Amino acid sequence: MSQKKHVLIVDDEPDVVAYLGAVLETCGFVTHTAQDTESGFRLAGEVHPDLICLDIMMPKESGLSLYRRLRTDDGLADIPVVIISGIENEPEFDFRQLVSDSSIPPPDAFFEKPIDVTLFGREILRIVDNRRSATARRKSGTP
Amino acid sequence: MSTTSETKTPALEDWMYRGLFQQVPFNVAIIDQDYNIVNANDNFTEYFGPWRGKKCYRVYKKLSQPCLGCNARLTFEDGQPRVSDESGVDQHGQEAHYVVHIAPLRKRKGASVKYIVEMSRDIVETKNWQMEYQLLFERVPCYITVIDRNYKIIRANENFRRTFGDVLGRQCFEVYKKRRTKCPNCPAARTFRDGQVHRSQQVGIKKGGDKANYVLTTSPLGRQGDDVAHVIEMSMDITDVKKLQKEVIEAERLSAVGQTVAGLAHSIKNILMGLEGGMYIMGRGLQRNDREKLTQGWDMLERNFNKTTSLVRDFLSFAKGRMPELEMVKPNALVEEIIDLYQAIAAEVGVTLTADLDPKVGTVPLDPKGIHTCLTNLVSNAIDACEMSDNRQGEVTIATSAKKGAVSFTVTDNGTGMDSDIKRKVFTTFFTTKGGKGTGLGLLTTRRIVKEHGGHITVRSISGQGTRFRISFPKSRLTTLYDENKAEQVLKQQVKERS
DSSP: OOOOEEEEEEOSOHHHHHHHHHHHHHTTEEEEEESSHHHHHHHHHHHOOSEEEEOSOOSSSOHHHHHHHHHTOTTTTTSOEEEEESSOTTTTOOHHHHHOOTTSOOOSEEEESSOOHHHHHHHHHHHHHHHHHHHHHHHHTOO | OOOGGGGGSOHHHHIIIIIHHHHSSSEEEEEETTSBEEEEOHHHHHHHOOOTTOBHHHHHHOOSSOOTTOHHHHHHHHOOOEEEEEEEEOTTSOEEEEEEEEEEEOSSTTSOOOEEEEEEEEOHHHHHHHHHHHHHHHHSSSEEEEEOTTOBEEEEOHHHHHHHOOOTTSBHHHHHHOOSSOOTTOHHHHHHHHOOOEEEEEEEEOTTSOEEEEEEEEEEEEEETTEEEEEEEEEEEOHHHHHHHHHHHHHHHHHHHHHHHHHHHHHHHHHHHHHHHHHHHHHHHHHHTOHHHHHHHHHHHHHHHHHHHHHHHHHHHHHOOOOOOOEEEOHHHHHHHHHHHHHHHHHHTTEEEEEEOOGGGOOEEEOHHHHHHHHHHHHHHHHHHHHHSSOSSEEEEEEEEEETTEEEEEEEEOSOOOOHHHHHHTTSTTOOSSGGGOOSOHHHHHHHHHHHTTOEEEEEEETTTEEEEEEEEEHHHHHHHHHHHHHHHHHHHHHHHHO
8 A cells, every 4th residue: 555645835825725735635645735935945844745836936935946945955855846837938937047056957847827737637646656666766776 | 169258167167068078978069050060079079070060960870961850950949858769870980879868058048049969879789788688588499478467468579479379468377378367376476476586387278279388487577666567477398398208107107017917927827726726626526515625616716706806907007097187185084085994904904093194284186096096005005014914013004294395195004014125126016925915016006106196105114113105296296287187178178169
């Protein structure tokens, strides 16, 4: 019996949190929510989720700074991060330009609001499964 | 006048004759009944040249016979002194302008006039000045009128006549502004009263019915006893400058609208996400017959529908480019309205809303709808800031004041306050700290309305302590705007009457 997977949703918009939460619960995830980057970072450390859904435009601090902190934190760097934002993916959204640090890898996926539920669910499951098999491979020592 | 008796005159009389004759700053000549110059002083000789044995008309005007309408002849006949402006030729052949005083010389009253004395003085320079002045008065690219104490125009320059029509004898308010009564705050009236120079911006109506914006300077001209007899009104037309100014404001507004439309996408996406989320959750609720999910989904739909409404309303209010419609209103009454409107809402979230009204504010021309929007935005922001703050005793004060020729409204709260980063961004499109609750257009709209009133908005804020927004309006700008509004109304009325 496989253990339930955990997802952390960081978005200042309560309705978005509720929506993503409902979708992810349907996909079989346990959800945790944070409405700003500070509590998001704290929860990430506490829960150590299998995936983080992150918004970019938030009032106090941008989602990108949380992304930078996650990717540069030894304990949290390998958690997959999916960015869900109102910012268009192409061509306006140039992740490189926004993060302005070439050592930071891009997010595992990018979704533009409003999301396509089916595509979103499928992609999240794929990312989490990939990570599970990668971790399993690492543990068994096979390439 | 060369008589033998002169050798016997006493010293004073001698001086009176020889000294004064030579020293008076006039060209003096003595003429007999046959127009012969019998004596003349050195000034005369210097001005007109040799005269001995010559007729006056030859010396003065280089004519071969007496002048038409000769004044000297008349004085010989009636014994009355005369003054006249004459033109002749000086000893260098140049045109000469001079004023001549003619006085009869006779032995006793009633005796016939044997000689006359002609005292003339050059007025070429004065004439030139007059011409220069005339040219300046007529051609200067300003409107100039001289009015009397009944506000009747007694002189008007070319530019004025061309723009406002031939108006001598009519009252200035009728001509400048097509009014039937004196203008309120008339600067000419102030100059008549205090003899000082006054300046103000005015809006008039040209003879063709177009609007004219001008800066008017009134200055006293001449006195009657202690009173200013006339006032000179000099106006600089700034209609084109005003038009440019308006175009700049319009361009700024359009560019802001453009940015806003771009930013609007972000807000709309969040709303769409909320609406889809609501439907998704309701769908789950229906599938599982889960009443809790149904309610949650419904609430989300409702919330996001309301957000759509307020976003559209705010956006339209921001994008609307209407000029303020000024009315005479009491700022204090406007504040009381807002207090009535928000008292209950504030109390619900534990915020006290109070007014601090300055009775000196009185009545001023403002666009009540526009100011209502500004105050609504500022007060709801202030209440939100208190609600978000840790401070339990939220307080919002709306104050009015009249200082330094300006009327201002101040909204102060003891809420969260802002750090410098937020302060920098408060007037940018779609910037909000309220998450999904705000549209990020409130302060932008407020600033637009304030600017259209010719006022300014300032913010002082300390993070964690509170914020103070102040909007203030210089009264002079409001009066000008009000006059413009009025002029436009008069214009519309005239167009209606004509059609």
